[in-house]
Amino acid sequence: MTTTPVWDIFELRLSGPATGNPYLDVTLEAHFTQRGRSIRVPGFYDGEGQYVLRFMPDTQGEWHYKTRSSLAALEGKVGSFTATTPLKGAHGPVRVANQFHFAHADGKPFLCFGTTCYAWTHQPLELQAQTLNTLTTAGFNKIRMGVFPKDYPFNTNEPLHDVFDVGADGKRDFDRPNPVAFRHFESQIGKLRDLGIEADIIIFHPYDRWGYCDMSAEQDNRYVAYLAARLAAYRNVWWSLANEYDFLLDTKPMERWDRFFHILGENDPYGHLRSIHNGDVRMNYDHTKPWVTHVCIQNWDVKKTPEWRDAYGKPVVNDEPEYEGNIFSAWGNISAQELTHRFWITALRGGYAGHGETFEHPEDIIWWAKGGELYGDAWKRIKFLRELLEQDVKAGLTPLGGTTSWPWSRMSAAEDGDVRYIYFGEHQPAQWTTGLPLDDGDYDVDLIDTWAMTIEPAQRIAPAIPHPTRHGAVVRGGKADAAFGVRLPGRPHLALRVRRRR
Amino acid sequence: MTTTPVWDIFELRLSGPATGNPYLDVTLEAHFTQRGRSIRVPGFYDGEGQYVLRFMPDTQGEWHYKTRSSLAALEGKVGSFTATTPLKGAHGPVRVANQFHFAHADGKPFLCFGTTCYAWTHQPLELQAQTLNTLTTAGFNKIRMGVFPKDYPFNTNEPLHDVFDVGADGKRDFDRPNPVAFRHFESQIGKLRDLGIEADIIIFHPYDRWGYCDMSAEQDNRYVAYLAARLAAYRNVWWSLANEYDFLLDTKPMERWDRFFHILGENDPYGHLRSIHNGDVRMNYDHTKPWVTHVCIQNWDVKKTPEWRDAYGKPVVNDEPEYEGNIFSAWGNISAQELTHRFWITALRGGYAGHGETFEHPEDIIWWAKGGELYGDAWKRIKFLRELLEQDVKAGLTPLGGTTSWPWSRMSAAEDGDVRYIYFGEHQPAQWTTGLPLDDGDYDVDLIDTWAMTIEPAQRIAPAIPHPTRHGAVVRGGKADAAFGVRLPGRPHLALRVRRRR
Structure with missing residues (x-):
């Protein structure tokens, strides 16, 4: 019997007629059943008379399927396969965990450290290979990437493939997806999956000269359903309805965005993560809507991270806290120090920041859109932060205050179970007490230089005992607020890690 | 005939009985008249049978006065003096000008660059002399200073003088101000005046172990009126009702703060600037109230400066955007780079930031409370900023956007008439166009390193012409938004100055 590892893809490929427009005319789905469970899986037309169903099993054992189709040739096909133990390194799709955090389906915590290469799959193949090579060691576990190519400053080249067919009249036919483009796109998703990287797939964006922005509502809806049918079986898929959806509101009003979420819900049997990303900081989508799994925003003002947690009650992924670089756009020219600083602030306020790199390049090969190489200095520090947190963070970080x-x-500052981190940022106290343990127990306290990427034991000292202060009739302080303090070198961008010895 | 320069102090000292408690029992005022004007000037009791009236003339020529008093001995005294041209360097009291800014009475712009030494007049005299010596060259033109001594971390020493008399029973008598204390306090105000420094006098604060916090409403009101009678004739006086008034709300509810403003209005004939300073960032006083001349706040989040301008419609003085230092308090341990950064942001968003320095000191001699020496690195950069702006800013800076x-x-970025400044801060573009002149006229464009304190001509280049972007149906950009651009070195904390050649 056919076997497929859990969280891998079982694919059923059926032959049928290639006449007419199967994308519009043919319905195809299957029900995959195991004991009492039945999962409806939509199929899709892959061109050249090929009809495909993809299923990602989440439990081991025998699965049976039966197809249903408007085409007699595809109707009532039955079969079965056995789902086996997951491949090494496969932990299942990422889900929301502990309200504000993420974990894989098998429970492995997922601390989100994403980067952005909007149009990397539309670049020449050599460049795409280089991007994958860079990602192998860069330390990111999520990448934001668009289905459509990008027309934008520094992004003027034609894409590798047209996403929809170009007809004999030279016009794009938004009723005919180009299977070659999608096969390429999903093969890159598969390569990311094999690198342990989540693909945060951006479905719409406003930066377009090919007409993808101007598809009709029906075409948009069909395209969203097609993506779900085609890609949802990849365990590393996240859905991002848009980059900067608000710049598209003139042609796609809010109810259409809501509807796109519903279509994903109807056609993605696995409930992959779903988000939508704003442009203007005043135009956050209402992430309290139940179909949004997590908050995805751009906002440079990262000290507000707890406000967004409070406002939406969901994990906060700030995918654009501005990018490291030197281009002329204000969102793309902060220093490596500043981006590193924003990552630490975001993490220690209970959110997840996103990386991007935007350095001028003689051929406009800029990481944020095209991939290639990293030229900056923040990514190493972000990797250091990820590795540091992954040592101890299990449920996710809860900000103090x-x-x-x-x-x-x-x-x-934030904590998770027995570990607590304090990030001083632009502050440079020569000693510190607040937030350190209340008892003088068995703790390791380490001093972290977030830029030099060093970790060394912090020098313990007596706690600071401030002179009491009187606020009207209320006398405050005059006692230490922790059992001990630490001596610090009095320079910015340091952090403390406090762990109970285990 | 007696002469007094305009904006200097004409003092009338009358002798009377020292029996009873003249502070409570005797009323004294005078009307100073010149042609049709009549100005009511309250007097005060200075101890030892001395009754004093102080008047600051604001116009030249002959002034006549006549006293009124509940004491026959002080009633109906008449006299006159001639107000002569102002002393060199005397420009009159500072007023609100151009809605969001300040100017002296003679029209000289006052770009506010203040520092903070809360209790410097309560320190040993040698230390006070050192403070004045430091202020001579430090470049500040305003200082926040309390009437009362301070009881707070790092501030545990007894003051030089009791502000109110200590009776035979060892208790402070809040019905008897100590003339020695006030004579000393005003002599220091006079020395600041002679250095060209405004004295931002803090009338109440919560950090007290002497009982000044617990005076009755009547005693508070009388004390405020006494300060006005005693000090208002000093041209460099500003009234700050409190440092951190909100921490005193439990004993002094809001209507009392309003009343203090009224008392100042009734007893300060010159209408010196009046403000009140919050502690908690959520507890800004309602600065729209008509008796508040300007916004005085503490808030580290200086990019919000335009919001405060919009909210209150008055000049914004952010006197505590955190202090340079290394003490254990989070408001007192930011780096010099960060404080310099916050000054630039505040200035170029149309506000005025305040300086303070809080470095650990073996004898707790910390500038922010006691004065002495400056140990930090921000003050030089702040002085550089002041000197830079004073070259060109006349009406005050209006933020762009x-x-x-x-x-x-x-x-x-901000502008005033023909001059415009752009501060990149944590941003480090390699070239810049936006906000530069729309015409290719005769401009000097200078590159400023805000940390190295250098000014050099910027290298002009062709303006950036970004690829157009499409937001839904709207096509944007594709053309330069200024007539030329500049090449920049691609590191943070740089600024541009653009001036039309005159």
Whole structure:
């Protein structure tokens, strides 16, 4: 019997007629059943008379399927396969876990450290290979990437493939997806999966000269359903309805965005993560809507991360806290120090920041859109942060205090179980006590230089005992607020890690 | 005839009985008249049978006065003096000018660059002399200073003088101000005046172990009126009702703060600037109230400066955007780079930031409270900024765009007449065009390194012409948004100055 590892893809490829327009005319689905469970899986037309069903089993054992189709040739096909133990390194799709965090289906925590290469799959193949090679060691576990090519400053080249067919009249036919383009796209998703990288697939974006922006509502809806049918069986898929959806509101009003979410819900049997990304900071989508799994925003003002957690009650992924680089766009020219700083602030306020790199390049090969090589200095520090947190963070980081609580409105600190981190950022105290353990137990306290990427034991000292202060009739302080303090070198961008010895 | 320069102090000292408690029992005022004008000037008791009236003339020529008093001995005294041309360097009290800015009475722009030494007049005299010596060259033109001594971390020493008399029972008598303390305090205000420094006098604060916090409403009101009578004739006086008034709301509810403003209005004939300073960032006083002349706040989040301008419609003085230092308090341990950065952001968003320095010191002699020496690195850069702006800014800086406008929500820029400044801060573009002149006229464009304090001509290049972008149906860009661009070195904390050649 055919076998497929759990969280891998069982593919059923059926032959049928290639006449007419099967994309419009033919319905195809299958029900995959195991004991009492039945999962409806939509199929799709892959060109040249090929009709495809893809299924990602999530439990081991025998699965049976039966197709249904508007075409007699595809109707009532039955079969079965056995789902086997997952491949090494396969932990299943990423889900929301512990309200504000993520974990793989097998429970492995997923601390999100994403980067952005919007149009990397539309570049020459050599460049795509280089991008994958860079990703192998860069330390990112998520990448934002568009289905459509990009027409934007520094992005003027034609894509490798047309996403929809170009007819004899030279016009794009949005009723005919180009199977070659999609086969390429999904093969790159597969390569990312094999690198352990989540593909945050951007379905729409406004930066277009090919007409993809101007598809009709019906065409948009059909395209979203097609993506779900085609790609949902890849365990590393995340759905991002748009980059900067708000710049498309003139042609795609809000109810259509809501509907796109519904279509994904109807056609993605696995419930992959679903988000939508704003352009203007005032135009966050209402992430409280139940079909949005997590908050995906762009906002440089990362100290607000706890506000977004509070506002939406979901994981916060700030995918554009501005990018490291030197291009003329203000969102793409912050220093490596600043981006590293924003990653630490975001993480220690209970969110997840996203990376991008936008350095001028003689041939406009800029990581944020085309991939290639990384030229900056932030990515190494971000990798260092990821590795540091992955040592100890299990449930996810909960920030100490909110945006107005003392002193964590000014600095950033978070904890998870027995581990606590304090990030001083632009602050440079020569000693520190607040937030350290209340008892003098068995703790390791380490001093972390977030830029030099060093970790060394912090020098313990007596806790600071401030003179009491009187606020009206209320006397405050005059006692230490932790059992001990640490001596610090008095320079910015340092952090502390406090762990109970295990 | 007696002469007094305009904006200097004409003092009338009358002798009377020292029996009873003249502070409570005797009323004294005078009307100073010149042609049709009549100005009511309250007097005060200076101890030892001395009753004093102080008047600051604002116009030249002959002034006549006549006293009124509840004491026959002080009633109906008449006299006159001639107000002569102002002393060199005297420009009169600072007023609000151009809605969001300040100017002296003679029209000289006042670009506010303040520092903070809360309790410097309560320190040993040698230390006070050192503070004045430091201020001579430090480049600040305003200082925040309290009438009362301070009881706070790093501030545990007894003050030089009791502000109110200590009776035979060892208790402070809040019905008897100590003339020695006030004579000393005003002599220091006079020395600041002679250095060209405004004294931002903090009337109340919560950090107290002497009982000043617990005076009755009547005692508070009388004390405020006494300060006005005693100090208002100093041209460099500003009134700051409190440092961190909100921490005193439990004993002094809001209506009392409003009343203090009224009392100042009733007893300060010159209408010196009046403000009140919050502690908690959520507790800004309602600065739209008509008796508040300008916004005085503490808030580290300086990119919000345009929001405060919009909210209150008055000059914004952010006197505590955190301090340079290394003490354990989060408000007092940011780096010099960060404080310099916050000054530039505040200035180029149309506000005025305040300086403070809080470095650990073996004897707790910390500038922010006690004065002494400056140990940090920000003050030099702040002085550089002041000198730079004073070259060209006349009416005051108007920010380009608000907190949400592109790209000035991310970077900071402002203009005044023919001069415009752009501060890139954490941004490091390799070239820049936006905000530069629309015509290719006769401009000097200078590149400023805000940390190295260098000014050099910027290298002009062709303007950036970005590829057009399509937002839905709207095509944007594709053309330069200024007549020329500049090449930049691609590192953070740089600024541009653009001036039309005159």
